[in-house]
Amino acid sequence: MIDLYFWTTPNGYKPLILLEELKLDYRLVPVDIGKGEQFEAGFLKIAPNNRIPALVDHDPADGGAPISIFESGAILEYxxxxxDRLLPRLPRPRFEVLQWLYWQMGGLGPMAGQNHHFTQYAPEKIPYAIKRYVDETARLYAVMNRRLADRDYLAGEYSIADIACYPWVASHEKQQQDLNDFPHLRRWFEAIALRPAVTAAYTKGRAVNSKDGMSDEAKKLLFGQNASSIR
Structure with missing residues (x-):
């Protein structure tokens, strides 16, 4: 059995989609980040960065003690x-997938996340910051669009790279992006949205948290962290 510590964020949906795609038995463990549940001692034992998602595999392949993993990219790779699916073993196709997985982790996710923050959550609207992150999100969308011009998926075959990127593109309207400006990306997005594993993951996610938006208290909790949050 696998436990997935989850909340309804783009990073949270990534392993949930993969678990559905792989048809693995798992237990969804909600971690309400708006209430501070990510700071509870039990969760911090498996997720020292106090962020979701995190995963515990109680039946690892080596037959030993449970394995706990934090960071969504590491969870997908694991x-x-x-x-032995959605990530090839041979070096050439493997790194075709991994480079796009790491591109999402280091580029699309952080930049779109800052886009979300300054366009939706920041207490004051800062035009420079908004333009900076909306423009960078558009640039990253254009990178994907160009990549997808001559292939169905980012690494050719459907893979964890596509699973990593999809939940961030799912928020394109909030990011002030029009998918009509990126026709190859739109085709990719619409195809993935129809996959049964994706529809199942979002259905289960909405059952955990159907709210769209964030309370002022949750904003203070999520956006007011500093070194003292760790100490």
Whole structure:
């Protein structure tokens, strides 16, 4: 059995989609980040960065003690290797996937996340910051659009790279992006949205948290962290 510590963020949806795609038995463990549940001692034992998602595999392949993993990219890589699916073993196709997975982790996710913050959550509207992150999100969308011009998926075959990127593109309207400006990306997005694993993941996510938006208290909790939050 696998436990997925989850909340309804783009990073949270990434491993949930993969678990559905792999048809693995798992237990969804909600961690309400708006109430500070990510700071509870039990969660910090498996997620020292006090962020979701996190995963515990109680039946690892080596037959030893449970394995706990934090960071969504590491979770995707672990599960794909565990089942030998959606991440090739051979070096050339493997790194075709991994470079796009790491591109999402280092580029699309952080830049779109800052886009979300300054366009939706910041207490004051800062035009420079908004333009900076909206423009960079558009640039990253254009990178994907160009990549997808001659292939169905980012690494050719459907993979964890696509699973990593999809939940961030799912928020394109909030990011002030029009997918009509990126026709190859739009085709990719619409195809993935129809996959049964994706529809199942979002259905289960909405059952955990159907709210759209964030309270002022949650904003203070999520956006007011500093070194003292760790100490």
């Amino acid at each position: 599960l794909a290797d565990r089942q």
